Amino acid sequence: MLFSKKWDPKGKHCLVTGGSSGAGRALAVELAKAGAHVSIVARNPERLQKALEEVEKARKTPEQVFRCYSFAVNTESGSVAAIEAASEPFGGRCPDAFFLCAGASRPGFFIEQSEASLKQGMEQTYYAQAFTALAATKAMVKQGIKGKVVFCSSILGYFSMVGYSTYSPGKFALRGLAETLQSEFMLYGIEVHLAMPGTMYTKGYEEENVGKPKITLKLEETDEGATPEHVAGVILKGVRNGKFHITVDFIGNVFRASSAGASERNSYALDWIHGLIGYIALPIWRKSVDTAVVGHRAEHQEYLRERGFLSV
Amino acid sequence: MLFSKKWDPKGKHCLVTGGSSGAGRALAVELAKAGAHVSIVARNPERLQKALEEVEKARKTPEQVFRCYSFAVNTESGSVAAIEAASEPFGGRCPDAFFLCAGASRPGFFIEQSEASLKQGMEQTYYAQAFTALAATKAMVKQGIKGKVVFCSSILGYFSMVGYSTYSPGKFALRGLAETLQSEFMLYGIEVHLAMPGTMYTKGYEEENVGKPKITLKLEETDEGATPEHVAGVILKGVRNGKFHITVDFIGNVFRASSAGASERNSYALDWIHGLIGYIALPIWRKSVDTAVVGHRAEHQEYLRERGFLSV
Numbered sequence: 354m355l356f357s358k359k360w361d362p363k364g365k366h367c368l369v370t371g372g373s374s375g376a377g378r379a380l381a382v383e384l385a386k387a388g389a390h391v392s393i394v395a396r397n398p399e400r401l402q403k404a405l406e407e408v409e410k411a412r413k414t415p416e417q418v419f420r421c422y423s424f425a426v427n428t429e430s431g432s433v434a435a436i437e438a439a440s441e442p443f444g445g446r447c448p449d450a451f452f453l454c455a456g457a458s459r460p461g462f463f464i465e466q467s468e469a470s471l472k473q474g475m476e477q478t479y480y481a482q483a484f485t486a487l488a489a490t491k492a493m494v495k496q497g498i499k500g501k502v503v504f505c506s507s508i509l510g511y512f513s514m515v516g517y518s519t520y521s522p523g524k525f526a527l528r529g530l531a532e533t534l535q536s537e538f539m540l541y542g543i544e545v546h547l548a549m550p551g552t553m554y555t556k557g558y559e560e561e562n563v564g565k566p567k568i569t570l571k572l573e574e575t576d577e578g579a580t581p582e583h584v585a586g587v588i589l590k591g592v593r594n595g596k597f598h599i600t601v602d603f604i605g606n607v608f609r610a611s612s613a614g615a616s617e618r619n620s621y622a623l624d625w626i627h628g629l630i631g632y633i634a635l636p637i638w639r640k641s642v643d644t645a646v647v648g649h650r651a652e653h654q655e656y657l658r659e660r661g662f663l664s665v
Numbered sequence: 666m667l668f669s670k671k672w673d674p675k676g677k678h679c680l681v682t683g684g685s686s687g688a689g690r691a692l693a694v695e696l697a698k699a700g701a702h703v704s705i706v707a708r709n710p711e712r713l714q715k716a717l718e719e720v721e722k723a724r725k726t727p728e729q730v731f732r733c734y735s736f737a738v739n740t741e742s743g744s745v746a747a748i749e750a751a752s753e754p755f756g757g758r759c760p761d762a763f764f765l766c767a768g769a770s771r772p773g774f775f776i777e778q779s780e781a782s783l784k785q786g787m788e789q790t791y792y793a794q795a796f797t798a799l800a801a802t803k804a805m806v807k808q809g810i811k812g813k814v815v816f817c818s819s820i821l822g823y824f825s826m827v828g829y830s831t832y833s834p835g836k837f838a839l840r841g842l843a844e845t846l847q848s849e850f851m852l853y854g855i856e857v858h859l860a861m862p863g864t865m866y867t868k869g870y871e872e873e874n875v876g877k878p879k880i881t882l883k884l885e886e887t888d889e890g891a892t893p894e895h896v897a898g899v900i901l902k903g904v905r906n907g908k909f910h911i912t913v914d915f916i917g918n919v920f921r922a923s924s925a926g927a928s929e930r931n932s933y934a935l936d937w938i939h940g941l942i943g944y945i946a947l948p949i950w951r952k953s954v955d956t957a958v959v960g961h962r963a964e965h966q967e968y969l970r971e972r973g974f975l976s977v
Contacts, residue, residue, distance in 0.1 A: 523838065539959050612926035615948075
């Protein structure tokens with residue numbers, strides 16, 4: 354380790370994007386419990402207000418500053434505006450830590466996508482976090498703040514399957530960005546974290562399931578989802594302990610260790626075991642997925658015919 | 666294996682994007698040598714014409730059809746137009762295999778990027794291939810062609826380091842898309858391949874080195890690059906043998922095996938060895954990179970000051 358990695362959010366100013374719902378809101382509450390100042394950023398003002406009330410309930414000391422800001426952060430200018438607004442109560446000092454949880458998922462078959470929907474997918478997964486990271490970096494470097502950037506990708510940033518062509522590319526891209534910055538930010542003493550949670554039972558998950566292909570829903574039948582509160586707790590623990598890749602459960606650990614490449618390890622010994630399990634189990638799982646997809650061919654052919662995708 | 670994986674390009678119609686230079690042009694020549702009909706697509710008409718002459722020299726039979734088409738493929742409509750034009754000499758039948766080699770790299774420090782340059786990076790890495798894949802899929806499914814889609818990502822789709830924030834995210838995204846489609850296209854009998862070459866000595870590589878940060882150049886000093894001809898040969902061999910992930914050299918194999926996750930393996934036994942080597946060697950390599958980056962701090966601080974990135 355080149356740096357001491359332990360971090361305490363107490364007294365730090367943490368900005369959370371996507372902070373009005375799901376894992377973002379749960380993280381904001383966790384950070385408040387831990388004694389941090391919390392700024393939550395999201396689009397919808399009513400949802401923001403409700404989330405702020407939740408954060409307020411978790412207050413530990415009267416000194417803690419909790420604020421919410423309505424901004425779209427999928428542009429650099431929107432992200433700059435959000436960071437400047439959030440810096441104001443701190444005399445212009447920018448936040449110490451950025452928890453980037455903005456994002457959404459709209460699964461579907463690739464053949465049903467358009468240039469617009471692929472771009473929207475990238476917008477809702479990658480750009481929704483990348484531009485805030487860019488604005489945050491410029492602000493932190495300018496002010497000499499040795500802060501943190503925490504990306505929220507997904508276990509679908511380690512692997513993918515049928516239905517996720519608008520989602521996995523952006524979640525993989527977040528990993529690509531985090532891997533670059535984890536190296537580059539050693540120039541600044543800024544630390545990068547990459548959370549890779551699995552299924553979470555949130556409003557967003559219910560929404561995404563409405564348009565999800567039947568075969569994808571079937572493959573996910575046996576998934577055990579987690580609550581956003583549980584996921585937020587695990588992510589904050591990972592950030593406190595200086596982990597680069599943060600996975601939430603056993604399956605996540607197996608995928609992480611099996612996909613680590615040159616990424617910083619969490620534990621040399623434990624990752625060996627997780628990797629070994631992955632080496633044996635993941636090809637078996639992959640084969641069962643392949644068999645299910647092939648078994649869905651006839652039904653899918655009918656689906657395509659009804660929608661005019663076939664010439665005959 | 667669910668399908669027989671051996672493939673022979675002889676008599677097949679192969680479309681190559683980014684086909685006027687680098688690995689794309691070399692692949693077009695390899696395909697011509699193997700007896701395929703070849704359509705090359707790129708922007709620059711003069712370079713296309715020159716590349717077509719190279720392809721012509723590799724002709725095996727008088728029946729082979731070689732054509733070149735000037736289109737920008739970083740939009741769906743551009744890709745559709747290119748595929749329609751290339752289908753015309755074949756009575757409207759769309760190509761059997763799509764080799765997506767379009768792309769470019771403009772490395773730099775993250776702090777020097779803008780919304781526009783990050784978007785351009787995604788354009789030149791991800792969209793330059795994703796939209797052609799989309800147009801190709803719709804055409805193949807419509808005509809019932811059990812073809813191939815070959816993406817050209819990079820070894821920087823497995824890991825990343827300082828300087829590649831405009832490049833690695835898109836190359837990771839290509840992996841995310843390929844992983845999705847490799848599963849989804851089992852519905853159609855279309856096969857997906859993902860080439861992950863390392864450094865190649867091309868005109869594009871010389872151009873990218875002009876703006877590359879000094880620290881990145883230093884970290885790449887010991888890189889052994891390959892010729893586009895060598896890389897094209899290895900890629901075509903991988904496609905012939907039905908490999909999903911195609912890496913070009915030993916280092917590529919180590920990164921592939923160490924990052925495989927749930928991806929289809931190339932060889933269960935050999936990948937074990939490559940993975941083991943990666944498990945031991947990659948953290949050591951990572952540490953040496955980290956040390957070099959930290960050692961570059963003082964010089965970088967000066968670089969930032971000169972360019973007005975610091976408040977003091």
